[in-house]
Amino acid sequence: MADFIDFTDLSGLACQYIDGEWLPGGGSWDIVDFNPYSGDKIASITVATVGEVDRAYRAAERAQREWAAVGPYQRRLVLERALRAVEDHEQEITELIVAEIGGTRQRAAFEIGLARDMIREAAQIALRVEGRILPSPKEGKENRLYRIPVGVVGVISPFNFPFYLALKSVAPALALGNAVVLKPHENTPIAGGTLIARIFEDSGLPAGLLNVLVTDIAEIHDAFIEHPVPRVITFTGSDTVGRHVASVAAGHFKRTVLELGGNSALIVMADADLDYAVDATVFSRFADQGQVCMAANRVLVDRAVEAEFTELFVARVAALRVGDPADEDTQIGPLIDQTQADAITAQIDQAVADGAQVLLRGTADGTLVSPTILTGLSPDSPVLRMELFGPVVLIVPFDGEDEAVTIANDTPFGLSGAVHTADVERGVRIAQRIETGMIHVNDTTINDEPIIAFGGEKQSGMGRLNGESAVEVFTTTKWISIQHGRTRFPF
Incomplete structure (x- = not known):
């Protein structure tokens, strides 16, 4: 060989x-x-x-x-x-x-x-x-x-x-x-x-x-x-x-x-370990530059911890290293081609034009696109229901478990998801209500194991x-x- x-x-x-x-x-x-x-x-x-x-x-x-x-x-x-x-x-x-x-x-x-x-x-x-x-x-x-x-x-x-x-x-x-x-x-x-x-x-x-x-x-x-x-x-x-x-x-x-495709939601309850939830969210969204069907497009955060979580999350994402994938220190490399880079940039521009609040705005240099974090989206914003195949994430606040479930299910997709909470059994109950083929309690949305059935619901x-x-x-x-x-x- x-x-x-x-x-x-x-x-x-x-x-x-x-x-x-x-x-x-x-x-x-x-x-x-x-x-x-x-x-x-x-x-x-x-x-x-x-x-x-x-x-x-x-x-x-x-x-x-x-x-x-x-x-x-x-x-x-x-x-x-x-x-x-x-x-x-x-x-x-x-x-x-x-x-x-x-x-x-x-x-x-x-x-x-x-x-x-x-x-x-x-x-x-x-x-x-x-x-x-x-x-x-x-x-x-x-x-x-x-x-x-x-x-x-x-x-x-x-x-x-x-x-x-x-x-x-x-x-x-x-x-x-x-x-x-x-x-x-x-x-x-x-x-x-x-x-x-x-x-x-x-x-x-x-x-x-x-x-x-x-x-x-x-x-x-x-x-x-x-x-x-x-x-x-x-x-x-x-x-x-x-x-x-x-x-x-x-x-x-x-x-x-x-x-x-997917449009997975990662749900952060008020009792979650926020430092750990931030780490899981960063991986769930930005692994492989966000080009993962199981990636967390939407981060749903209880309003009681929204400000604290957002501050931690934005700081963590802003520190991610974007550049040459051959460099050992690089965490975010290029998108697969210019078409993909242009498409994700257009989706970000449209969301901002529709009123999204920019917490972190990435830049585009050819196929290198650095992370963007958006919040304040209108409930009827199209970007909330589509798959985002790149380094952009949407933060959506909620009040209570029922609203979190409603928002998570408001998408034509149903591939993966995650719920972060100190109460594991509560997390399981929430997970059971989410219309998705796979969902994980206190973990990343990106999971695949060789003996576990892998697949999605809906589209x-x-x-x-x-x-x-x-x-x-x-x-x-x-x-x-x-x-x-x-x-x-x-x-």
């Missing part, structure tokens, strides 16, 4: 990976991969065409038949080798995350840690598939319920946490006997795609079981979803694109798992991943009955 990642020449990973071969795309144009901080070109990848989508899916279909017949212990060995590859090359993967995503070193360590845990869980999940024998009202009938792989899975991964969020589907799907075709986001084709192919190639995964297509909807349109081979499509990204993915997939009778998605939920997604049930003796038929 000496050439696992060669930063002097990334051409080895700037390819399509189809049926075990590293190939140029067949399209007429290139996706150019840029460092979001420096603007330097990392690599150019000629896009895959509709024909290559078909080739990848057909290769996956062929390879999956043999892979499904391989015992789970043998499949587990491949996952264990992939885990060792990540551990052995953590420094190289860190450098790639810093360069391609603009992630800080602390953020890279966080993502790689999540990835390790997910691969470790996938290695175990291969052994946890169980069948059942069920009773029958018919004499002599034996009912067996088998759980079998779905076949081929199409995975569409995002630009934020691309390494981990791709592995979140890829690793358990492979462990459970499926084949995968992965389409990474155009901004992170290596960390979210071809790097993963290299890891599994070096880990002995048979050719065809994992294919990576670097392409764009402008080239392939809906071919990735509409193709007849994949039975499950997993997508992580915006609710707008997720709605389209679900619609197209449903028209072709495909199962989908959608991990979409934050459909379905769950991780642990037993992954078994449900990436396998299907098959009923085989056996009649011992003769059945008497009515005619």
Whole structure:
């Protein structure tokens, strides 16, 4: 694995990976991969065409038949080798995350840690598939319920946490006997795609079981979803694109798992440990420059402690270090591209124009956007109900538990959340009233553990991943009955 990642020449990973071969795309144009901080070109990848989508899916279909017949212990060995590859090359993967995503070193360590845990869980999940024998009202009938792989899975991964969020589907799907075709986001084709192919190639995964297509909807349109081979499509990204993915997939009778946007609320009750709540809020909002679906867009603070919390919070955020993600001291690096930086700046400007009070106003220098804190928003302000994918946070005061719950639920999203209070059981009661798939008492809104079902409600998605939920997604049930003796038929 000496050439696992060669930063002097990334051409080895700037390819399509189809049926075990590293190939140029067949399209007429290139996706150019840029460092979001420096603007330097990392690599150019000629896009895959509709024909290559078909080739990848057909290769996956062929390879999956043999892979499904391989015992789970043998499949587990491949996952264990992939885990060792990540551990052995953590420094190289860190450098790639810093360069391609603009992630800080602390953020890279966080993502790689999540990835390790997910691969470790996938290695175990291969052994946890169980069948059942069920009773029958018919004499002599034996009912067996088998759980079998779905076949081929199409995975569409995002630009934020691309390494981990791709592995979140890829690793358990492979462990459970499926084949995968992965389409990474155009901004992170290596960390979210071809790097993963290299890891599994070096880990002995048979050719065809994992294919990576670097392409764009402008080239392939809906071919990735509409193709007849994949039975499950997993997508992580915006609710707008997720709605389209679900619609197209449903028209072709495909199962989908959608991990979409969020507008999480972190609630600070009057009895909370304010110093700790401030620390949790800073991480919940500004991890990965706020480009996290679980990030706390809104901080709901009891009016009794609003002034004290706000003073502590503003001072803490103002001290965050913004700059080069390669610098060990940097806490906030660049947004993924100029489009994202312009979009978040426009949202801030609109909120201020609508009457928001500025407690801290960040500046924008290219893709570097420093933190902004707003308060005093009108209850009908549109910014309170949308996902903010950048370093801006909204402070909203409330009077009493009921109002906190009402405000928290006043959003079309329902992914994550947090409640800070000295009374843990009160925190649980409040958490139970929040319309969200995940919520945490006295912790950050950003939590993901490999054995816990992960997913949202409302426009934050459909379905769950991780642990037993992954078994449900990436396998299907098959009923085989056996009649011992003769059945008497009515005619």
